[in-house]
Amino acid sequence: MPKRKCKFTVELQSKLPCFKRGRDEWEAQCLVCKPGTYVSVANKGINDLQTHVNSDRHKKAVQGEGSSMKLTEFFVKPGSKTEDAVTAAEGTYAFHTVNITIASRP
Numbered sequence: 125m126p127k128r129k130c131k132f133t134v135e136l137q138s139k140l141p142c143f144k145r146g147r148d149e150w151e152a153q154c155l156v157c158k159p160g161t162y163v164s165v166a167n168k169g170i171n172d173l174q175t176h177v178n179s180d181r182h183k184k185a186v187q188g189e190g191s192s193m194k195l196t197e198f199f200v201k202p203g204s205k206t207e208d209a210v211t212a213a214e215g216t217y218a219f220h221t222v223n224i225t226i227a228s229r230p
């Protein structure tokens with residue numbers, strides 16, 4: 125009798141909302157890592173997803189490396205003070221970049 129494969133279920137998605145259904149029902153797509161990052165859940169189900177979440181590749185993606193996703197859209201609620209802080213930090217960074225560009229001109 126063949127071993128039953130784990131499927132990516134709505135229940136799994138609600139526990140780990142950074143995943144959505146992959147190319148088939150035994151696969152999840154990671155929304156944090158770059159597009160096309162598929163994680164098979166066929167063997168261990170949610171454990172497969174947790175292994176991926178704990179991987180260095182995923183952790184780097186959470187930090188903004190190799191991801192085109194805007195982190196502020198996912199972790200900051202619109203209108204919150206945190207969002208203002210992020211916007212201010214981005215503005216400061218842009219300001220410094222402009223200054224450096226001007227200063228380095230001959």
Ligand SMILES: [Zn+2]
Pocket residue numbers: 154155156157161176177181182185
């Ligand atoms: Zn990931």
